[in-house]
Structure formats: C-alpha cells, structure tokens
Amino acid sequence: MVTWLRTYLDMSPERATWTYVADALIAHHTPKTYENIDDFSKINIFLQSWNTDSRKLPKDLQDMITVAKRHGLRLDGLAFSRNIIRQMPIWLHSESKEIKRQHNNNVCKCLRKNHDVKTVGDAEKIAKLTHTTRHTNRRNCACTSCRNIQQNTGCTHPNRCYDKAQELLNLLPAKWNPNSRLPEDYEPEELDPAGYRDGKTFDWRITTKGDLANAFRIFTNQEKNTSLPDTERTQINIGPTIEAYTDGSCIHNGTNDAIAGAGVYFPNEEYSHRAIKLPEYVKQSNQSGEIIGIKEAVETVDEEREL
Ligand SMILES: [Zn+2]
Numbered sequence: 431m432v433t434w435l436r437t438y439l440d441m442s443p444e445r446a447t448w449t450y451v452a453d454a455l456i457a458h459h460t461p462k463t464y465e466n467i468d469d470f471s472k473i474n475i476f477l478q479s480w481n482t483d484s485r486k487l488p489k490d491l492q493d494m495i496t497v498a499k500r501h502g503l504r505l506d507g508l509a510f511s512r513n514i515i516r517q518m519p520i521w522l523h524s525e526s527k528e529i530k531r532q533h534n535n536n537v538c539k540c541l542r543k544n545h546d547v548k549t550v551g552d553a554e555k556i557a558k559l560t561h562t563t564r565h566t567n568r569r570n571c572a573c574t575s576c577r578n579i580q581q582n583t584g585c586t587h588p589n590r591c592y593d594k595a596q597e598l599l600n601l602l603p604a605k606w607n608p609n610s611r612l613p614e615d616y617e618p619e620e621l622d623p624a625g626y627r628d629g630k631t632f633d634w635r636i637t638t639k640g641d642l643a644n645a646f647r648i649f650t651n652q653e654k655n656t657s658l659p660d661t662e663r664t665q666i667n668i669g670p671t672i673e674a675y676t677d678g679s680c681i682h683n684g685t686n687d688a689i690a691g692a693g694v695y696f697p698n699e700e701y702s703h704r705a706i707k708l709p710e711y712v713k714q715s716n717q718s719g720e721i722i723g724i725k726e727a728v729e730t731v732d733e734e735r736e737l
C-alpha cells in the first residue's frame with residue numbers, strides 16, 4: 431500500500447495511468463464544504479487544503495488514503511529546491527491559507543480560465559510578464575505579451591492578472607516561495623570529494639531535490655517546521671585552522687553502573703584541554719561520551735575560526 435501511495439504521489443509526466451483515474455474520483459467526491467471549488471483547482475489532497483469524502487471512493491483508494499493518514503504523510507523537510515517549489519499547485523496551496531481566501535476572486539478565475547495557471551511555476555511565469563519590453567500597467571497595453579493574451583484568450587485586462595499572480599506568490603511563506611533566497615542558492619553542487627570520503631567534510635546541505643514526490647515524508651510527528659533555515663555561512667577565517675582531538679569513554683559500559691566521560695585535546699594549545707564527566711541526565715555510554723566530546727570541542731572554538 432505504501433508503494434501505491436508512492437506511485438500516486440509521483441507528479442512527473444510519466445505518472446501511472448491509474449493515478450489520473452484516482453485523481454478524478456478523489457476530486458469528484460468532495461464534501462459539501464468544498465463544493466464552491468472548481469475541479470480544475472483540485473489537484474492533490476496531500477498538497478492542497480481540500481478534502482475528499484473517502485467513504486464514497488472504491489475500497490483500494492479508501493485504503494490508500496487511510497494508510498497515508500495513519501502514517502502521517504505530509505510535505506516535510508528543512509528546505510526544498512526551486513524545482514519542487516514550482517511544482518506545487520498554487521490554488522489551495524497547503525502552506526498558505528491566504529491564497530485559499532482569494533480563490534474565487536474574479537482575477538484568480540481569469541488566471542485559471544484564460545492563463546491556465548495551476549502551479550506556483552505557472553504563476554511565476556505570468557507574474558514575470560510585467561517585465562516584457564514596453565509593457566505598461568494600462569488595460570490596453572500593446573506590448574507583445576498583452577496583445578498576444580488579448581487576441582488569444584478571453585482575458586480583458588492582462589496586467590491585472592500579472593499583478594495578481596505576483597500577489598499570490600507574495601502570500602507564500604519564504605520556504606515555499608520561488609523568489610526567496612533559498613539554501614539551494616548557496617549550497618555547492620558537490621562537496622570536496624576527498625574530504626567527504628575521509629569523513630573530514632560534514633555535508634551541511636539541507637535542500638530536498640528532485641520532484642515533489644521527494645518532499646513527502648511519512649511517520650512525521652505533530653510539529654511542522656515552517657520556517658526557512660538560514661545556513662549560509664559567512665567565511666571569516668581568522669588565523670589557521672584549529673585542530674582538536676576528541677574521545678569518549680565509559681567504564682562498565684552497557685550496565686546500570688556505567689559512568690561516561692569525554693575528553694577534548696587541542697594539540698596547539700589555542701584553547702584549554704577538557705576532561706568532562708557526563709552529567710547524570712545524559713545516558714551513560716561510550717557513544718554519548720563521543721558525541722559530548724565533539725559538541726564541547728565545537729562549542730569551545732570561536733565561531734569565526736575553522737575547526
Ligand atoms: Zn503589456
């Protein structure tokens with residue numbers, strides 16, 4: 431069943447045929463509260479804030495949704511690539527209640543009907559049309575984009591739609607906004623391969639890449655991290671790299687009498703060496719000794735120095 435769910439959540443153009451049937455059934459059987467939402471906007475209940483009446487669905491789909499709910503399936507992660515962010519449906523975007531409130535606004539209807547806007551990426555493209563050469567914000571603007579839209583669609587005021595698309599993007603939280611400065615923008619494509627192999631380089635990158643399906647997590651706990659972490663490191667290295675050796679130890683390891691400790695040694699004596707007895711509230715084991723040793727070393731060295 432989890433494999434099914436995984437196939438269902440694959441939003442790529444190669445997605446399995448049955449998932450389209452599932453989508454149609456799920457969208458068709460919506461409870462009364464969602465009746466004013468057009469079918470065009472209902473893309474996926476796990477990506478958007480609408481629901482289905484699963485009792486009316488075939489047994490297999492019911493089971494799939496039950497499994498998803500039981501395992502706490504949801505979008506989760508510290509940061510996402512712009513590719514993933516752009517694949518999200520803009521309408522009823524699960525991470526923005528404000529966009530939902532705008533849903534039946536006439537300009538939003540035009541964005542759906544005449545500009546075929548479905549995803550965040552679609553909205554971004556429309557918003558960018560204000561940058562068309564010679565574009566003005568007048569209703570009868572004659573720039574190539576506005577003329578093209580007025581001749582080929584029922585849209586009578588393209589500029590208003592560009593502005594609305596931008597307004598919707600502005601309602602997205604930073605983590606889900608393609609215009610944010612994202613960790614992806616400063617994370618290197620590759621880490622120093624030699625250092626990484628020797629375990630000297632810590633992979634500090636946090637961006638989930640690939641497709642939307644990669645942004646789903648199961649077994650999530652209740653709390654959701656909605657903020658966008660800033661992991662951009664300022665490179666102020668004063669002086670040479672600090673060397674430190676750490677170790678953890680434990681006597682009577684694995685028994686109730688276990689007593690654990692840690693040591694930190696700075697061979698060049700920039701900082702005082704440390705010998706630590708682990709406090710009682712920390713589990714007394716060899717491993718916790720090792721971890722505390724590293725933690726103390728990192729916290730001892732000044733932030734702007736490279737360790
Ligand atoms: Zn124009």
Ligand SMILES: [Zn+2]
Pocket residue numbers: 540541544545585586587588591
């Ligand atoms: Zn329009």
